[in-house]
Amino acid sequence: MDDQVVQWDTRADCDVRKILDRVADKWSLLVIALLDRRTMRFSELRRAIDGVSQRMLTVTLRQLERDGLVTRTVYPVVPPRVEYELTALGFSLHEVIKSLVVWTEEHQREISDARTAYDERTTEEERLLQAPMAR
Amino acid sequence: MDDQVVQWDTRADCDVRKILDRVADKWSLLVIALLDRRTMRFSELRRAIDGVSQRMLTVTLRQLERDGLVTRTVYPVVPPRVEYELTALGFSLHEVIKSLVVWTEEHQREISDARTAYDERTTEEERLLQAPMAR
DNA sequence: CAGAATCCGGCGAGATACTG
DNA sequence: CAGTATCTCGCCGGATTCTG
Helix, strand or coil, X not given: CCCCCCCCCCCCCCHHHHHHHHHCCHHXXXXXXXXXXXXXXXXXXXXXXXXXXXXXXXXXXXXXXXXCCEEXXXXXXXXXXXXXXXXXXXXXXXXXXXXXXXXXXXXXXXXXXXXXHHHHXXXXXXXXXXXXXXX | CCCCCCCCCCCCXXXXXXXXXXXXXXXXXXHHHHCXXXXXEHHHHXXXXXXXXXXXXXXXXXXXHHCCCEEEEEECCCCCEEEEEECHHHHHHHHHHHHHHHHHHHHHHHHHHHHHHHHHHHHXXXXXXXXXXXX
């Protein structure tokens, strides 16, 4: 019986869970995905990631820096110039995340089709429930 | 000039972004990671994922079902028995996510070390700022 | 330009109670 | 057992203002 169940950790406060929560973060994911090799400035990232607020980008970048995934380089010029770059660790994560992005691009059609089908099934059921006394 | 920047979409409301938000969801990630081949019952998933509330597990499973990633099978017995299983699409995502989990396991040490180092640097700086007039 | 600090409103998510 | 339904609170995150 090759009952090979991968049953990893499980506790909410284990390291893997805590790190996954970070990695699975909406903005973190996008930053890591965008920072490909080259360095990027703060405002450049801000423009590249539509919808991110200044505050959330700052917070996200600080977390990533703390996790050792990006480096933050401040150039003492005026106006200030701050550049962000993936560390080696960050780049190894980048590659994993990139495969996730690629997966999403490849299957977005199947997913939106599934959503449409599901919604139609659901609204159809609701329609039937609306008039259960019919006939 | 091989300025090969992968610059994918960018808009907050594009399909890839919307799907990534779902995929990058904390509970979704864990459910997909846990559902490996075999089917699992609701309560089984609930026990396996420490910290998830009944409500959030229900919501998460509904979303995954809507996205065509899991199937939901209700057995009309009493007490009710509901089983969840990955679809083919869901399993292909499972493999990507699994590589993410593996990455996390392999690098959790580096990350926690980086966090410790960062925190020490930070508190040290704060300590210096606390007594700038010293001497 | 790249933040830090502050304020605050919405809603995500937990707790609880009820049901087929 | 596997959900719904409802209420409520916390805090996430946006908007704004102020610096080096």
